Amino acid sequence: MSPGGTGQATGTDGDMPARDPAxxxxxxxxxxRLLRCYPPSHRAFHREEMLGxxxxxxxxxxxxxxxGQAVNLAACGLAIRVRRIPGWLAADAGQDALAVVSLIAPxxxxxxxxxxxxxxxxxxxxxxxxxxxxxxxxxxPVLPFSGESVVVMxxxxxxxxxxxxGRQRTAAKIAFISLTLxxxxxxxxxxxxxxxxxxxxxxxxxxxxxxxxxxxxxPVVLASLAACSLAxxxxxxxxxxxxxxxxxxxxxxxxxxxxxFPSIVQLAxxxxxxxxxAFRLLGVLAIAIAVAVTCVRGPVGRxxxxxxxxxxxxSLAVAIPLRVPAVILVPMLVSLLxxxxxxxxxxxxxxxxxxxxxxxxxxxxxxQAVxxxxxxxxxxxGATGPSSDRVHIRRLF
Amino acid sequence: xYIYDMxxxxxxxxxxxxxxxxxxxxxxxxxxxxxxxxxxGGVTRLQTGTLYMALDxxxxxxxxxxxxEEVADGRLRRYYRLTDEGAAxxxxxxxxxxxxxxxxxxxxxxxxxxxxx
Numbered sequence: 123m124s125p126g127g128t129g130q131a132t133g134t135d136g137d138m139p140a141r142d143p144a145x146x147x148x149x150x151x152x153x154x155r156l157l158r159c160y161p162p163s164h165r166a167f168h169r170e171e172m173l174g175x176x177x178x179x180x181x182x183x184x185x186x187x188x189x190g191q192a193v194n195l196a197a198c199g200l201a202i203r204v205r206r207i208p209g210w211l212a213a214d215a216g217q218d219a220l221a222v223v224s225l226i227a228p229x230x231x232x233x234x235x236x237x238x239x240x241x242x243x244x245x246x247x248x249x250x251x252x253x254x255x256x257x258x259x260x261x262x263p264v265l266p267f268s269g270e271s272v273v274v275m276x277x278x279x280x281x282x283x284x285x286x287x288g289r290q291r292t293a294a295k296i297a298f299i300s301l302t303l304x305x306x307x308x309x310x311x312x313x314x315x316x317x318x319x320x321x322x323x324x325x326x327x328x329x330x331x332x333x334x335x336x337x338x339x340x341p342v343v344l345a346s347l348a349a350c351s352l353a354x355x356x357x358x359x360x361x362x363x364x365x366x367x368x369x370x371x372x373x374x375x376x377x378x379x380x381x382x383f384p385s386i387v388q389l390a391x392x393x394x395x396x397x398x399x400a401f402r403l404l405g406v407l408a409i410a411i412a413v414a415v416t417c418v419r420g421p422v423g424r425x426x427x428x429x430x431x432x433x434x435x436x437s438l439a440v441a442i443p444l445r446v447p448a449v450i451l452v453p454m455l456v457s458l459l460x461x462x463x464x465x466x467x468x469x470x471x472x473x474x475x476x477x478x479x480x481x482x483x484x485x486x487x488x489x490q491a492v493x494x495x496x497x498x499x500x501x502x503x504g505a506t507g508p509s510s511d512r513v514h515i516r517r518l519f
Numbered sequence: 520x521y522i523y524d525m526x527x528x529x530x531x532x533x534x535x536x537x538x539x540x541x542x543x544x545x546x547x548x549x550x551x552x553x554x555x556x557x558x559x560g561g562v563t564r565l566q567t568g569t570l571y572m573a574l575d576x577x578x579x580x581x582x583x584x585x586x587x588e589e590v591a592d593g594r595l596r597r598y599y600r601l602t603d604e605g606a607a608x609x610x611x612x613x614x615x616x617x618x619x620x621x622x623x624x625x626x627x628x629x630x631x632x633x634x635x636x
């Protein structure tokens with residue numbers, strides 16, 4: 123073992139073994155394809171040298187990457203991508219995207235809640251002669267006009283208004299409270315569902331369960347997105363300055379139409395087969411189209427689209443061909459997972475305003491998160507209007 | 520911040536091997552892989568993905584930095600060198616490993632003495 127002596131000596135080795143040119147070209151092409159797992163900035167810096175190392179370590183005559191090596195390359199590339207998410211959000215374009223999301227997401231959540239309430243109200247109006255109906259599930263009458271969903275709606279309207287009037291922190295708090303209640307409701311319903319999963323109830327009309335959600339059927343993923351973006355961005359006013367009224371309204375309308383597609387169809391035709399697989403796939407398609415059409419333009423737009431597309435997660439789960447109880451359970455579990463993951467942000471943002479940080483590395487991250495919350499309490503106020511420390515608003519859309 | 524965190528926990532084996540490989544002088548990617556295998560006595564063969572993930576992390580933590588570039592066989596070769604912070608961290612880690620190895624050796628001596636006595 124002579125680690126001291128190898129410093130310069132190894133610079134001369136690593137000569138590539140002689141191979142057939144066609145095989146080498148094929149191997150190189152396959153390696154290049156694997157390197158696409160890496161983020162563009164990493165690729166721009168490391169691609170050539172990585173390719174050199176990969177080809178130098180290949181066996182003579184090798185035409186395809188080994189399975190282990192392929193898995194390693196893909197896993198490392200994805201790991202670097204994941205590691206860069208906080209930096210991505212802390213960068214200018216990421217912060218601007220979060221600001222836009224903090225403007226549109228609460229509004230979309232409010233509209234979705236209103237749509238859900240309208241559907242329930244319409245259903246309630248049809249069954250009115252039978253009210254109150256006592257269900258085998260819960261000892262409460264079916265009251266489609268019941269108070270809690272209205273309260274949740276008002277709460278989200280307050281989030282929108284507070285955000286627009288510059289009270290971003292209060293808005294974030296209300297959003298997190300609503301989210302927490304929705305989380306508890308999800309847990310509660312999940313337990314009941316699991317207990318009764320074989321009951322006749324689900325084989326008849328699972329949609330009737332949804333009105334029982336004690337705190338309103340909050341779209342958890344979008345609500346999480348709204349709450350987190352309120353907590354971690356320069357805020358809705360900054361978002362409005364970037365996107366402008368017209369574009370913001372377009373995004374809100376588009377996303378509401380996409381995510382609210384089932385509710386809108388149900389309003390038009392109460393007998394619509396919203397639990398059929400084809401319909402569910404159509405719903406996913408509607409969201410994807412809405413995100414693509416309204417959000418993707420420029421670097422900020424792409425980031426907004428990426429964030430909004432996370433709202434697809436539960437819908438994607440719904441699109442999997444499953445039996446009826448699972449159709450409800452899977453998206454609930456997904457929503458639950460998202461809400462649980464969002465919790466640290468809630469706790470962190472509760473203590474104070476959040477300042478933008480340059481995140482150096484993933485190991486230092488948690489510590490920095492705590493640090494930046496306790497410092498600089500003026501940043502948020504300064505950055506909400508166009509006349510902030512970042513005066514010029516770049517043309518980003 | 521990063522260094523502070525790294526000091527708190529033990530260094531991962533690939534990181535230790537890469538820093539050690541760069542300790543005596545700058546090396547390029549393939550050289551690091553070959554050297555790391557030699558240092559570990561043939562036990563650890565770094566995968567290319569693992570190496571560049573570690574280099575990415577070490578570079579952003581300013582423990583390692585690019586030294587120079589060369590073209591060999593029509594391919595770019597980038598040499599990396601250890602920064603002063605990297606050397607300090609490697610020194611601390613070496614000291615830590617030496618200390619725990621010393622404790623292990625001492626305990627083994629005790630055991631051996633107890634067994635034969």
